[in-house]
Amino acid sequence: MRLLNPAARIIDAATGAVVTDLVRPEIFDGVPPGVVFLRMPTTVDSVAAYVTAFELGRPVALLDPGLADETLLEFIDRFEPAAVLGPLPDEPAKGYAALNQAWVRETGPDTAPHPDLAVLLATSGSTGDPKLVRLSRRALLANAESIVEALGITGADVAISALPFYYSYGMSVLNTHLVAGAALVVEDGGLLGRGFWPAIDRYRVSSLALVPSQYDMLVRLRFDSAAHPALRTLTQAGGRLRPELVREFHDRMTAVDGRLFVMYGQTEAAPRLTTLPADRLGEKPGSVGPAVPGGRLSIRLGDGTETTEPNLVGEVLYRGPNVMLGYAETAADLARGDDHGGLLVTGDLGHLDADGYLYLDGRLKRFGKVFGVRLNLDDIERLLPVPAAAVAGDDRVIVFANCTNPVELGHKLAEHLKLHWSGFEVRPVEGLPLLPNGKIDYRALEAMR
Incomplete structure (x- = not known):
């Protein structure tokens, strides 16, 4: 299966252009084999570079364009990418030459990336330990298909870029709409930007994916679901949303025949693990739902035993085709294959109910x-x-x-x-x-x- 459904389209909010020609091989003219770093602002060109890399089988690391120069150079030194694309400092990194608004490595890396490697994502945004999550093509497509099924995404749906694409949740929104042959509006101003809400109405955006801090923004903005007739699906992941806000936004969307989906994910799972069906939110307060289609949850207790029995608190384990290959801390790690065999040890504490719905109880290290x-x-x-x-x-x-x-x-x-x-x-x-x-x-x- 391909990432790009022929019916998928990207809408540039700034110009109104509807873009379908997202595979542009010329982007990589003159770029030697190997992993590509893509500093990914919220633009149509960035989406095209990502889709082209994926469709051509080129591993690509999606990076925050706001990375400090010294952090970018540290990443380059550690992972030896074949090229670096996107907004760049004036002077190329050591061992790189400027070519067509990119930096291209002058000598090949010592090791080739594993053939299953498709995407690399940083574990901690633009700060912290420069460790990358290695995701396979199979993992990304499996998770996209699962979410399309769980949310009922169709070719008629229209999403908007409320989250950056280098963040796993934002990438997932992009992937699901590409796979489903749906539309995604690229708008870089965010919820507080002057053009964001006009774009939602102009392009009849039907779904909006947000993290908890953005739901707090909606409250401050006095969001009115009835004011945006096409917007009928809200999704939430990226951390715990306060219960009172879950209830509030569930009620708001229900009042206009809309839906709120609460989800749980980790970058290491490409990235979504569970989805709480909107029609069960009222009867399952506090739950993040069952595993996405194709996945399986269990709980590891303090004595090391694994169980699916209800109401026993322990570490949440997940098994599924969307689990990462592993981590990478150096260029040599990019050649590694599957280190996890489809098992993700989440580091989260939780319990299941009798229906297999997951409730989170905190982090092991928190x-x-x-x-x-x-x-x-x-x-x-x-x-x-x-x-x-x-x-x-x-x-x-x-x-x-x-x-x-x-x-x-x-x-x-x-x-x-x-x-x-x-x-x-x-x-x-x-x-x-x-x-x-x-x-x-x-x-x-x-x-x-």
Whole structure:
């Protein structure tokens, strides 16, 4: 199966052009074999470069165009791409020559990429450890097909680029609409941009994919689902959406015969793992749904046993054709094959109900200790009535929160957890630092401890 359905079309919001000629082999004229780095702004040309690489069987790493120059150079040094495309600094990296608005490697890499390798994505946006997730063509297409089935995407659907394409969720929205022969509007202003909402109405956008921080934006924007008659599907992934917002947006969409889908994913699964059917959201509050078609969930308990029995909390395991080949930290890793055999150990705690629906209970590594008591930092965030993020300190928990009375908030948290207030420090912030994918940048917060 190909990524590009002949009926798929990309709409340039800036010009109104409907683009179907997305395979452009000339993009890679003069580029030697090997992995290509694509700094991917939200443009039609970037989509064409990605689709061309995929259809020609060229492995491509999708990178944030806002990467700092030193970070880009570190990635290049580690992974030795055959070429780097997209917005580039004036001076090529060492060992590269400028050619047609690209940097081309002057000598071949020591190892060739594995033939199954199709896409590489960074695990932590534009910051953090430069580790790449290796995804195969099979994994990407399997996940796209699963989501097309789970959401009922057809050729009549129109999505819009509310998320960057180098982020796995944004890439997934692009992939699913290409596979389904649907349309995707490319608009680079985002929810707060002047042209975004006019584009939704002008091109009759039918679905909108957002992360939790963007749902907070919708609340501030006083989003009215009835004001956009064609927009009848909202999807949410990229982190936990507060339960009150799940209920609110479910009610808003139901009132106009629309749908809200809550999903759970990881880049390592290309990227979506579960989808909660919109018509079951009301009876399954807090769930992220069953595994996507073709996938299977189980729970690994503390003693190492694996189970699908209901209500037993442990580490979430997922099996399916969309699981990554593995990670890459150097160019040599790009030649590796499948390290995981279709098994993803998610690092998340969760439990299943009797219907196989998954409920998440936190991250294994997201814990702190206060006076020797082990606390789930995700649970602490859920307890707070305001947008907040918790990180572990030295025998205390530090909470960054958008609040006016941090002392009172800290005392209330300590009272609820039945621990002394001195184990909690609440620091007021106007806004939480976010990664380009909209998730909280915990690394930046930990640096502020």
